[in-house]
Amino acid sequence: MHPLLTDDPGKKLLLLGNEAIVRGALEAGMAVAAAYPGTPSSEIGNNLFQLAQDERSGIYFQFSTNEKVAMEVAAAASAAGVRSLTCMKHVGMNVASDVLMTLAYVGCKGGMVIVTADDPSMHSSQNEQDNRLYAKFSNLPMLEPTSPQEAKEMTAYGFELSERLQVPVLLRTTTRTSHVRAAVELGPLPENRAKKGRFEKDPRRWVPVPAVARVRHKVLLDILTKAREEADRSGWNTVTGSGNVGIVASGTAACHVEDAIAELGCADRVKFLKLGFIYPHPTALFEKFLEGLDTVLVVEELEPFQEEALKVTAFEKGMDVKILGKATGHFPRLYEFQPLQVKRQVAAVAGVDMEKADLPDLSSIPELPLRPPTLCKGCPHRETYNVVKDALKELGQEENAIYPTDIGCYTLGLLPPIQMADYLLCMGSSVGTAAGFSISTDHKIVSFIGDSTFFHSGISSLANAVHNMHDFCLVILDNSTTAMTGHQPNPGISLTPPGYDRPRIPIIDMVKACGVEDIAVINPYKRSEALEAAKGVLAKKGVTAIIAEAPCVLYLKRVGGKK
Amino acid sequence: MSRCRILFTGVGGQGTLLASRLLGEAALACGEEVVVSEVHGMAQRGGVVESTVMLGGLRSPIISEGQADVLVSFEPLETLRALNRCSRSSTIVTNITPVVPFTVELGAAEYPNVDHWVGFMKENFKEVHALDAEALAKEAGTARALNIVLLGVLFGTGLVPFDADIMVETIKEKVKPKFVDANLKAFELGLEAARNG
Numbered sequence: 001m002h003p004l005l006t007d008d009p010g011k012k013l014l015l016l017g018n019e020a021i022v023r024g025a026l027e028a029g030m031a032v033a034a035a036y037p038g039t040p041s042s043e044i045g046n047n048l049f050q051l052a053q054d055e056r057s058g059i060y061f062q063f064s065t066n067e068k069v070a071m072e073v074a075a076a077a078s079a080a081g082v083r084s085l086t087c088m089k090h091v092g093m094n095v096a097s098d099v100l101m102t103l104a105y106v107g108c109k110g111g112m113v114i115v116t117a118d119d120p121s122m123h124s125s126q127n128e129q130d131n132r133l134y135a136k137f138s139n140l141p142m143l144e145p146t147s148p149q150e151a152k153e154m155t156a157y158g159f160e161l162s163e164r165l166q167v168p169v170l171l172r173t174t175t176r177t178s179h180v181r182a183a184v185e186l187g188p189l190p191e192n193r194a195k196k197g198r199f200e201k202d203p204r205r206w207v208p209v210p211a212v213a214r215v216r217h218k219v220l221l222d223i224l225t226k227a228r229e230e231a232d233r234s235g236w237n238t239v240t241g242s243g244n245v246g247i248v249a250s251g252t253a254a255c256h257v258e259d260a261i262a263e264l265g266c267a268d269r270v271k272f273l274k275l276g277f278i279y280p281h282p283t284a285l286f287e288k289f290l291e292g293l294d295t296v297l298v299v300e301e302l303e304p305f306q307e308e309a310l311k312v313t314a315f316e317k318g319m320d321v322k323i324l325g326k327a328t329g330h331f332p333r334l335y336e337f338q339p340l341q342v343k344r345q346v347a348a349v350a351g352v353d354m355e356k357a358d359l360p361d362l363s364s365i366p367e368l369p370l371r372p373p374t375l376c377k378g379c380p381h382r383e384t385y386n387v388v389k390d391a392l393k394e395l396g397q398e399e400n401a402i403y404p405t406d407i408g409c410y411t412l413g414l415l416p417p418i419q420m421a422d423y424l425l426c427m428g429s430s431v432g433t434a435a436g437f438s439i440s441t442d443h444k445i446v447s448f449i450g451d452s453t454f455f456h457s458g459i460s461s462l463a464n465a466v467h468n469m470h471d472f473c474l475v476i477l478d479n480s481t482t483a484m485t486g487h488q489p490n491p492g493i494s495l496t497p498p499g500y501d502r503p504r505i506p507i508i509d510m511v512k513a514c515g516v517e518d519i520a521v522i523n524p525y526k527r528s529e530a531l532e533a534a535k536g537v538l539a540k541k542g543v544t545a546i547i548a549e550a551p552c553v554l555y556l557k558r559v560g561g562k563k
Numbered sequence: 564m565s566r567c568r569i570l571f572t573g574v575g576g577q578g579t580l581l582a583s584r585l586l587g588e589a590a591l592a593c594g595e596e597v598v599v600s601e602v603h604g605m606a607q608r609g610g611v612v613e614s615t616v617m618l619g620g621l622r623s624p625i626i627s628e629g630q631a632d633v634l635v636s637f638e639p640l641e642t643l644r645a646l647n648r649c650s651r652s653s654t655i656v657t658n659i660t661p662v663v664p665f666t667v668e669l670g671a672a673e674y675p676n677v678d679h680w681v682g683f684m685k686e687n688f689k690e691v692h693a694l695d696a697e698a699l700a701k702e703a704g705t706a707r708a709l710n711i712v713l714l715g716v717l718f719g720t721g722l723v724p725f726d727a728d729i730m731v732e733t734i735k736e737k738v739k740p741k742f743v744d745a746n747l748k749a750f751e752l753g754l755e756a757a758r759n760g
Contacts, residue, residue: 014584014591014599123602146622147598180624181584181599183591255622262620263566338627357629357650360687365680368644369672371574371664373610409608416669 024155038089081197111159236276380550428457573637578710600624704745715753
């Protein structure tokens, strides 16, 4: 049995933040979930996927082709009264934002939780956008845990809150809250879980034509007011300590603050507001907290989200309090924080001395060889890159080529000795940007995309490219899985996980349907045949495609080579 | 319990995450407060993999400059890279078998001389256990037990605030049955290695 189905209330398990979110959803009676994988959110989907294969879980889960689709699946389930969840990495929210912005208007019926996993410091991402701004943008409540235990409880609370307010609730994690393991005390699992709900037709609620949307926008703002009142008295927002200096923090930054206060022994000198219900800004609580304080240090990674809100409250209430944070240079808007960086600032505002570590002189250590991540030994992508490189060489085009690339393991093709990744924006961008380069330069354009990314957001761009008569070759690296994020299935896979019996949509059929005529399907390990086929296609004008079919070696090992 | 920050570092595939997780499970089994952090995703494609185990009620999962009480390193180059997270009062446990990065194989960089730098560490840090953990793992039955050898050494330092027996029980419970014997042997060899200096 899956450990997250352990039915033993009170028992403690060492759970990852992401696993705790899944457990929270199970305890809250969530029955339908959908997601597209993305680090640091992936383990949420992976666990839901495994759980859904076990009848005892009573849940439905799908890996959707992208985050937008996943959010739509979950939104409709919620509209039918079923508790639903979707999760994504921060940039996945950009893809789903078209849904999010209007879903906020129509709202939901069954509780709906949307998990956004941010990645400050870009451990595994192309940017470090702060998705707390999506809460403000969409006018939806947002919660942020500091530990796996809180992650579990907040998820469960999120469902209840969502159902009460009739809007989805956002749960924001960061890499450090998603990928931290700690003890989580299990609660009871519900006796019954209804996967089927009842959708009550009500076009004036669910169909936001302008006349409806105008009404729903007002409804949303009224809900936001209620949510603010709830945030003001929420047990997730706590004040500890005393003094005329304040500190405000949430998420992992709050963990650094707690450790710093304990180690500096300055709880009697600082009043600490730890925020868990982070949006709407609890302005009444802010006012009460700021009362009598001279100085407030705001400790938050990335954008000055609470800092600016605190300034608004201070301004509106005519309070004379110094607010220290990003604007004053106490903290940067870059990267995740280091505990020591936080401790220094806490010590400074609290006016206490900090014990200095006795550090040895390390200046004699030379510059160390880097160890960047690389394509695995035997990875088929490496072979494909070499085939394409050789083909272009033989065609005298290698020096002339530009290589737009995409999101996946194969992005590592940017490193030597391959160096065939020249431009990247986001999921699916290899196709759209290839079109742009083909009209704005005289270079040979050869772009690379993986199978899962192709289904995620490559198809509409490929149809666009054919229709608008662009000139590039799209190399589709079909390794039969979503390798980067831990081998999740997608509609094109020929190699399926055990028990995964869903119809396959061959990539070649999609490429043909988009109107591409010159297509070479290659096995990159069969070097000479692959080279000839690739050359044939690369010599052609117009939109052409090379589909390199060879499963991910790690995945092949995992599923035991079953075809 | 006093606070203890343990930093694990190594190369993708060496088993650092399993080691930190097992240590976390052992802490949970004896009711100690513990936070374990892991690195997933891009970092696992042959890159540096770091994890931390924080004991004694620490909330933060990150270890910054000079804060590590113990560094457990699976690879000597990565030991050097992580030294800035240690202070003179830190204990260092390090494997001495290199995993040569491709940047060195390509001739773009030079791999540091391990003996020289082990000497440097012994001069500058409180306690250093530098050993060929891979050889001990092979002696135990499988090179893959490298992580458990190093856990053994860690317990041998006496810095983990709970009993090695709890770790043994955790290994029995959490490791795949067919690897349990080799892992228990590996743990024992690690313990001995630490106790013998």
